[in-house]
């Protein structure tokens with residue numbers, strides 16, 4: 001399946017042991033005594049929804065990331081409430097994209113005292129470029145959904161080739177998630193952070209030590225990492241994406257990505273919870289992304305030194321097939337995701353942002 005409008009989904013860029021409960025869309029994993037993760041069950045696809053985390057402290061709860069719409073966030077909130085009657089006192093956004101922030105208001109409405117923690121850069125981004133990106137994305141959704149529904153109905157991709165079962169599942173998931181995005185009202189206004197983090201912010205409470213860390217740019221210029229040093233768990237948002245990292249041509253910082261991941265590695269967490277994808281118990285995927293980003297930077301810079309003088313030429317010249325094979329690992333869907341979310345945008349990003 002080729003996804004001719006994959007980049008439209010990107011305008012908003014803007015899936016166990018210890019399963020305690022499996023909702024249809026996500027599974028709640030108990031990572032530690034008081035640390036839980038709501039992990040999405042969607043198959044890999046162009047449309048994504050955010051994992052979430054929640055930590056039960058002595059007299060309150062700390063939540064990590066909301067979701068792309070109220071209905072989905074309400075289901076996560078219901079899972080929190082099934083486990084504790086303590087109020088949510090802090091809600092942390094790992095970054096400003098809609099699949100992590102639209103549901104913030106659900107928490108604010110349920111817990112008016114809750115403090116929203118986000119990167120300081122979100123204060124300018126959300127009402128500015130973030131709003132423009134959301135408006136543009138919302139205008140595009142009906143057309144994208146329409147083309148995806150037609151392809152699924154026909155059972156064929158744009159070249160007339162029949163969809164594989166994997167592609168069918170992925171497309172069905174994209175449609176489901178896209179329908180969720182479409183429920184966000186046009187007049188949606190993002191909440192601004194009560195606590196804007198420049199470098200770090202620590203929450204210390206009986207039973208809870210949580211450090212919110214700005215370790216550097218990667219997926220965006222407003223990425224935060226939520227580290228639980230005593231429990232050796234780190235929530236890394238979209239600095240780690242699975243099966244492929246989500247790269248934005250303008251918003252990401254591919255040149256800085258490996259360095260930021262190396263600092264995350266330095267935390268020596270035993271469990272890494274990505275914004276999208278499964279809980280990771282080792283650094284294998286992190287190391288793959290470190291190698292991916294630094295290899296792309298090296299190849300683009302070599303091309304420039306070698307005399308390549310336009311983005312168009314560099315995109316034609318650079319061969320990422322070795323890395324594509326590694327990330328696709330035999331999956332057509334993952335290969336298409338690599339093309340849509342890595343090859344084009346990462347080369348563009350490295351070329352344009354020096």
Ligand SMILES: [Zn+2]
Nearest residue numbers: 097099238275
């Ligand atoms: Zn995300």
